[in-house]
Amino acid sequence: xxxxxxxxxxxxxxxxxxxxxxxxxxxxxxxxxxxxxxxxxxxxxxxxxxxxxxxxxxxxxxxxxxxxxxxxxxxxxxxxxxxxxxxxxxxxxxxxxxxxxxxxxxxxxxxxxxxxxxxxxxxxxxxxxxxxxxxxxxxxxxxxxxxxxxxxxxxxxxxxxxxxxxxxxxxxxxxxxxxxxxxxxxxxxxxxxxxxxxxxxxxxxxxxxxxxxxxxxxxxx
Amino acid sequence: xxxxxxxxxxxxxxxxxxxxxxxxxxxxxxxxxxxxxxxxxxxxxxxxxxxxxxxxxxxxxxxxxxxxxxxxxxxxxxxxxxxxxxxxxxxxxxxxxxxxxxxxxxxxxxxxxxxxxxxxxxxxxxxxxxxxxxxxxxxxxxxxxxxxxxxxxxxxxxxxxxxxxxxxxxxxxxxxxxxxxxxxxxxxxxxxxxxxxxxxxxxxxxxxxxxxxxxxxxxxx
DNA sequence: TGGCTAATGTACGAACTGGTTCGTTAGTCA
DNA sequence: TGACTAACGAACCAGTTCGTACATTAGCCA
Numbered sequence: 001x002x003x004x005x006x007x008x009x010x011x012x013x014x015x016x017x018x019x020x021x022x023x024x025x026x027x028x029x030x031x032x033x034x035x036x037x038x039x040x041x042x043x044x045x046x047x048x049x050x051x052x053x054x055x056x057x058x059x060x061x062x063x064x065x066x067x068x069x070x071x072x073x074x075x076x077x078x079x080x081x082x083x084x085x086x087x088x089x090x091x092x093x094x095x096x097x098x099x100x101x102x103x104x105x106x107x108x109x110x111x112x113x114x115x116x117x118x119x120x121x122x123x124x125x126x127x128x129x130x131x132x133x134x135x136x137x138x139x140x141x142x143x144x145x146x147x148x149x150x151x152x153x154x155x156x157x158x159x160x161x162x163x164x165x166x167x168x169x170x171x172x173x174x175x176x177x178x179x180x181x182x183x184x185x186x187x188x189x190x191x192x193x194x195x196x197x198x199x200x201x202x203x204x205x206x207x208x209x210x211x212x213x214x215x216x217x218x219x220x221x
Numbered sequence: 222x223x224x225x226x227x228x229x230x231x232x233x234x235x236x237x238x239x240x241x242x243x244x245x246x247x248x249x250x251x252x253x254x255x256x257x258x259x260x261x262x263x264x265x266x267x268x269x270x271x272x273x274x275x276x277x278x279x280x281x282x283x284x285x286x287x288x289x290x291x292x293x294x295x296x297x298x299x300x301x302x303x304x305x306x307x308x309x310x311x312x313x314x315x316x317x318x319x320x321x322x323x324x325x326x327x328x329x330x331x332x333x334x335x336x337x338x339x340x341x342x343x344x345x346x347x348x349x350x351x352x353x354x355x356x357x358x359x360x361x362x363x364x365x366x367x368x369x370x371x372x373x374x375x376x377x378x379x380x381x382x383x384x385x386x387x388x389x390x391x392x393x394x395x396x397x398x399x400x401x402x403x404x405x406x407x408x409x410x411x412x413x414x415x416x417x418x419x420x421x422x423x424x425x426x427x428x429x430x431x432x433x434x435x436x437x438x439x440x441x442x
Numbered sequence: 443t444g445g446c447t448a449a450t451g452t453a454c455g456a457a458c459t460g461g462t463t464c465g466t467t468a469g470t471c472a
Numbered sequence: 473t474g475a476c477t478a479a480c481g482a483a484c485c486a487g488t489t490c491g492t493a494c495a496t497t498a499g500c501c502a
Contacts, residue, residue, distance in 0.1 A: 015498055017449070191386050217438070
């Protein structure tokens with residue numbers, strides 16, 4: 001989440017539409033992630049900004065559209081990370097593992113993103129549906145996965161018959177759950193899935209799981 | 222979720238503490254799942270009940286405690302399902318697959334439960350923490366998993382070095398994600414993870430994944 | 443340099459919401 | 473059978489919350 005820098009306000013009013021907009025988005029992201037859509041307070045967002053509530057309505061139109069804008073930016077960030085992925089020079093096994101680790105790392109580094117997605121689920125993805133930007137964003141990772149899968153199957157290493165979307169779901173589910181259920185799981189089973197000293201353990205576990213699934217001996221089938 | 226039956230109200234006031242309490246819980250479960258904790262309206266819950274808001278405060282004390290009670294009952298239901306599990310006569314591979322399928326089926330059959338857990342995560346599990354009942358509920362499934370794992374390792378079938386809690390997390394993550402991200406994932410990737418005609422596909426995929434992980438050839442390690 | 447507009451700030455209000463106050467009644471038990 | 477209490481209902485209240493009407497100003501361009 002790109003954070004707006006903090007230039008000491010030179011007393012009077014500053015006119016900088018881009019900065020004002022970005023600052024509202026930053027604070028709104030935090031507030032929505034903190035309290036959910038309904039729980040988030042427009043006044044609270046305004047108060048933690050160097051501008052006023054009036055500007056939120058001026059730039060975004062309303063609470064609903066503001067949340068949509070927040071989601072759009074959050075998804076853009078993860079898509080950009082995926083785009084920087086460069087694994088196709090690796091052998092299929094290493095490539096998949098690398099890709100899974102990228103997802104793992106991103107989820108861990110962006111708990112706010114996970115919270116926003118959880119919140120959006122409660123609202124049945126209506127804001128995503130309302131956004132043209134998100135409908136067309138696609139997922140670069142999907143193309144990469146598709147190519148790695150094809151290469152792996154061709155070489156005979158991968159035996160599983162999955163497509164890119166399902167494998168992406170499998171990888172995401174593990175990464176998502178670990179963060180999204182950190183507190184509930186912790187309270188119920190007494191284990192912190194995001195504890196720092198367990199990080200490598202779960203990161204390896206994810207890779208092992210995906211590779212085992214893809215390369216399992218299916219001669220008995 | 223046990224639903225209260227609907228005896229035609231015989232005109233006057235009926236006094237049935239247990240029924241009133243249960244009815245409030247039923248409606249509250251729906252309302253909280255629908256709109257989240259903050260989004261849920263106490264007045265709305267009362268309106269959809271044959272009693273009044275006054276009774277909610279009479280029996281539960283407040284919105285917060287009502288939500289805690291709703292969570293307690295929801296978790297109790299899944300724990301009961303786990304308790305009825307009878308898989309220890311099966312071989313380890315079949316037993317684990319059976320257990321994974323039970324979790325799969327329960328998550329699919331109880332989307333409201335998934336929503337409640339997601340909502341509780343947004344509130345950092347504070348209601349679970351506030352409930353003595355939930356702190357001690359444990360998970361019968363964990364004991365079962367532990368015994369199956371031990372048997373599988375002893376027979377040499379299972380090569381993975383996981384404990385019951387982590388395997389439970391792995392199974393749950395797949396089942397949880399599929400339901401919890403149904404709408405968001407669908408809107409972004411155009412695939413409904415809970416589509417009826419894909420049910421067997423994902424159910425098999427889960428089992429394959431877990432078994433592959435547990436039985437993977439680790440001789441190269 | 444003067445005017446024009448995008449950008450900004452202040453103050454307010456109508457509707458809502460969780461929670462409470464006060465009064466009523468059904469059922470039971472001595 | 474009468475009194476006592478658990479169970480219930482209606483109306484209300486104080487604080488909050490999204491959204492807006494109105495006033496103002498910075499900065500650019502003719």
